[in-house]
Amino acid sequence: MSQHHSRRESLPPSTPATVTVFASPTSWIESNALAQCQQVAALDGMIHVAGMPDLHPGKGAPIGAAMASTVLYPFLVGSDIGCGIAVFPMKLKRAAPEKLAARFPDLDRPLDPERDADDPAWAVVEGDVPAGHVEGLGTVGRGNHFVELARIETVFEPGHASRLGLAAGDLVLIVHSGSRGLGERILRAHTEVHGAGGAPDAAAYLAMHDDAVRWGSLNRRLMAARVAHALGAEPTEPIVDQCHNLVEVRDGVYLHRKGAAPGDGRDVLIAGTRGTCSYLVAAHAGPDANHSVAHGAGRKMSRADALRRGRAKHTVEELRRTPVGSLVVCGDRQLLFEEAPTAYKRIEQVISDLVDHDLATPVATTVPLVTYKTPDIGSTSRPDRRNHRRKRGRP
C-alpha cells in the first residue's frame, strides 16, 4: 500500500469513508467480505463503499461492491477489466436442450484472423480490434463465465419487456465474459510497479482500461455470433450489455465497480446459477448505492469448499442435468463442482434485497435451457480438442 507516500496532504480534508451494505439481516454475507469493505474504506482518498447483496470475499478486494474514491486503484477493478453480461435475442425453430447442446461451437478455441478469416462471426467487428489484441478473441474463459441459451419465463413488467422486444417464451442468449488476457496484462503492468497503490497517471490507466472494456463487449458479441451461426440463427444486437468490472469518472471522482453493475436507469441481467433462473431488472440505484446493483447470485462458498463439499453432495450427472431441465456443457469436472448452484446464494434473496432497498425492479426471469462452460470431453463437434493447438499449427 502507499503508507510511505501518503497523498493526503495534497487532497481536501477528508472524513472517513462510509460503508453501506445493501442486504437484509438474514442474507448471508461473509464476515471476510465485510472486513474487506472496511479495508477498502480505509484507503487514501476513499469516499464511499457500497456493498451489494451478492457481496463475497475476493482476492484483496471484495466482489459485489462499488467504491468511490479520489484515487484510482486498479486492483479494485481487478484483472478481468471489462467483464460483463450481455443478452441477445435468439430465434430458433426448435429448442430441445440435448440437440442444441451438441451444436454449440468450441468457445475455448480462439477465432484466428487468418485461419478463421471466413468465419461469419467477424461481421460484428467494426474497425480495429481494441488494443490490437486478437489473442483469445471469441473465447469465453473459465471461472463463473458462461454462455447460456435461456427462455423468458415470468414477465413482471410486460410494457418494459415489450420495449426490449421480449415476451414470455422468447429465447435469449446470455453471455458472461470479459477481456481475457488483455485485462490481466493491464493490471499486472500496474501491479508490478505500484502494487496495490493508486495509479499515478490515471489517464494512462484509463486509456488501457477503456480498451479492455470495449474488447470485453466485442468479445461477447463475437461469441453470440459464433453460437447463433452454429445453432442456425441470425446474430442479433444485444438488448442488454452491462460491464460489472470497471472504473468510471463520476461526479469528479473514480467510481470503481468490482462485481457490481451500473444501476443508474439501466437494464441489467443479474445472473442466477447454472441450474436456476436469472433476473432481468430495471435498475435505479442512487448515490447511497454508488449508482450500482448486484451482478449475480454471489458465491456462498469458496471454490475450494465448493469442490470438497460438492464431491460429497452431488454427482456429475445431476450437475449436468439441472432441476429446471437444462443441460450444462462442461468437460471440466472440477469447474462443474466449483460452479454448482449450491455454491452460490439464492438469486431470489439477492433480487428481493435490491427491491427492498429500491435499487431495482424485476422485469422478467430467464430459465436456462443450455449453459455452456467449456467443451464436453468427447464432444462430437471437436473430438481432437486436447491437441487442437498442435494439430492446427503448420503441418
Next chain:
DNA sequence: ATGTAC
C-alpha cells in the same frame, strides 16, 4: 478471474 504461480 488468469496463456497465473507454487
